[in-house]
Amino acid sequence: MPRRVRLNKQSVIPDSRVQRENRQAVQKITAFLWFDDQAEEAAKFYTSIFKNSKIGRILRYGEEAAKVSESGRPVGSVLTIEFELEGQKFVALNGGPQFKFNESVSFVVNCKTQEEVDYLWDKLTADSGQESQCGWLKDKFGVSWQVTPTVLIDMLHDKDAEKSERVMKAMLQMKKIDIKTLNDAYAGK
Template sequence: MSKVTPCLWFNGDAEEAANFYVSLMPDSKILKVQRNVADNPSGKEGSVLVAEFTLGGQRLVALNGGMKMEYTHALSLQIDCEDQAQVDSIWEAFLAHGGREEQCGWIRDRWGVAWQVVPRAMFQFLGSSDRAAAKRAMQAMMKMVKLDVEALRQAYEGKSAA
């Protein structure tokens, strides 16, 4: 059966990026590093062409494409975090490796890839049948940079100003 595998474009540091990504969460590992068999626009013979890896069980590919390409918000990778501790750990790892914070739980890594670092509780709050509570949680989330589970919970429960 065919599968869809996201391919991320890099300019010479695909293997470094893949190694960083697999350090972020369990069930992540480098599967294969393919090297260029001859000099070409993506690199010299023997240099890394592709690094295949899993991130939280999801297969991805990092490709050294031979030139810098810009990522946009049109595509981001979402990390479903178990709790606040995992949000904090992943967020701090991105920042420690040159990432920059954005609104609503988004962060860009040093290569420009957009990531959404999302606590699982947020999906419960926003998907609630209590639409007023879900709206309060959404309004609170829209004011955040890194998502805060307790602040989201308080907004959801109507215990804080949204």
């Protein structure tokens, strides 16, 4: 007999063995990214960059979804694709051209070393990505990222206001963040 799952005081639904076996741990908050028709390409691009990453489940357009969607995507094409980067789950949607990414939302990547900053900066700006100020960039899909050395955050929050102000001034002159320059500013060099 299937186990019953209580949703609230009024409703109870059966929980089949198959549902229990196929259930994945649900992340409380998941970034859901709307692409025109590049969701699968984007998921493959991101998982090729981050070492601890993987592609998850893929949902394809069925007849009904293809009929009502304004995306123009054909039956059988990717509707959504789940992927994971460094333990953070994402979902990418092929939803059509109605919405575009902008800088009002960005993903921050905390980096421990200059080598990590350089690697991620080069990979994320490849193929027509755009550099911006203070460690910000847009990748080739228009998604905004902040490639941030963790030492920068520590320096900016230093109790010594003069040190943190020198670091801020140095950072404001940069596109890709340079840790040595930050350290020099912090030390007053």
